[in-house]
Amino acid sequence: MQSNELSNIGLLKEIAEFLNExxxxxxxxxxxxxKLLEGTIFETGWIFFIDKKGRQELIVHENLPNALEENDCRHLQKGGCWCVSRFRNGELKKASNIIECKRIENARRAENEDNxxxxxxxxxxxxxxxxxxGLLNVATPNTIRFSEGELALLESVAFQIGSAVxxxxxxxxxxQVALVQERNRLARDLHDSVNQLLxxxxxxxxxxxEMKEQPEIRNTFKEIQYLTQEALTEMRALIWQLRPKGLESGIMEGLKGYGEMLGLGIQVNVKGVINLPASMEETLFRIAQxxxxxxxxxxxxxxxxxxxxxxxxxxxxVIKDEGRGFQLDDSKKLPSMGLQSMKDRVNSVGGTIDWVSGLNKGTEILVRLPY
Structure with missing residues (x-):
């Protein structure tokens, strides 16, 4: 066995061990x-994830030339190219040499940087x-074509990475399944113990x-009843958040039910076909809650x-009410933990959230999530 083949086997073993850990x-x-770049003639590389709608996302990159790395790799982030188009069309089945790269050429021209x-x-x-x-792309300076052996090694590494992904x-x-099961268990426990106690x-x-005639005692019992009723409502809301009901009929029906449980009348308006992934549906549900x-x-x-x-x-x-509203000062923290929680959830999926509010002018919350 030639030394080059032994070297490749050693590299594949090293990468496999790393991926497994x-x-x-x-x-x-x-x-x-x-590790791939350190053990081969390839000197730079980047990985795209491409979703079912064909949208690409640059996940990682290593040792990019300035022309590609400038401005947060914007020429890799956006625009079209042969490899992504072939991937979207299902025509890219194995490792291939690219005759020319539109992204690299656009980056060199736009930034006037050394590639x-x-x-x-x-x-x-x-x-x-x-x-x-997605795709694994690699390149080497002053190289327009890789050998069959180099492409075969690239395919082997890509196979390992795909299995690890x-x-x-x-x-x-x-x-996620374990988390849902634990939420359901906690919701049952709260319902069967604390909820019943309240x-x-x-x-x-x-x-x-009703038994006591003294005003002071009656008022004390009345205050206890009011506080426990409030605590009961809070507990039911918490149980709803742990184990949402009504989602099987659609997210908006589930939210209508949640609003009714809180004592709110909810008017629902829907445009477009709602057929969302479970993770996206839960994110929307939690934000609206x-x-x-x-x-x-x-x-x-x-x-x-x-x-x-x-x-x-x-x-x-969009969630809108005609209530008392609030005055939001950009230099201060958000006025409630609820608003901060919504912002964190939206940021976690790459979305945006904005508020329009004013004292006695109601509140309008606008959430936009990528789909």
Missing amino acids: ETEMEQMLQGALR AGITHHATVPLQSGHERF KRILLTKQEQ FSVTLTARGGM EALNNVRKHAGVLNAELYLTVTSTDILL
Whole structure:
């Protein structure tokens, strides 16, 4: 066996061991790409993930020339190219030499930067079985074509990476299932223990108020009844958040039910076909829940409007009330934990959130999520 083949086997073994140990997607891809470049003639590389709608996302890159790295790799982030087009069309099956790269040429022209001799790259799909995730691209200065052996090595590494990507995705799915199961268990426990206890205290306070004639004692029992009723409503809202009801009939029906549980009248307006991934549906549900909680606690009204618009690229959710509103100072923190929670959820999926409000002018929350 030739020394080059032994070297390749050693590299594949090293990359396989690394992939097997990593549990975080980005760290895994970055490390595997770095090891590939260190052990081969390839000197620079980048990885795209491409979703089912054909939208690409630059996940990691290593040792890019200035022309590609400038402005947050904007020429890799946007625009078209041969490799992505072939991937979208299902025509890219194995490692291939790229005759020319539109992205590299556009970057060199636009930025007037040195491309370090990088003009062409090789590309290979990342997949596991019939499931495809994206592309691994590599390049070497002053090289317009790689040998069959180099492409074969690239395919082997891509196969390893694709299998590791699938493993991490499956692990995350299992974690989500476990999380849902734990939420359901906690919701049942709260319903069977604390919820029932609060209900009993409410009945006891009502009975005490009716039995006693002294105004002071009656008022004390009345206050206890009021506080326990508020605590009971809060507990039911918490149980709803842990185990949402009504989602099987659609997210808007589920939110209408949640609003009714809070004592709110909800007007729903929907545009577009709602057929959302479960993770996106839950994100929207949680954001709207927080907004409705704020209406009940702070707005001073018992009605709210929900608008949901779904397009081919975005989801727009608007929650509106005609309540007392608030004055938001950009130099200060958000006025409630609920607003901060919504902002964090939106940011976690790459969306945007804005508020339009004023004292005694109501509040309008606008959420836009990529779809």
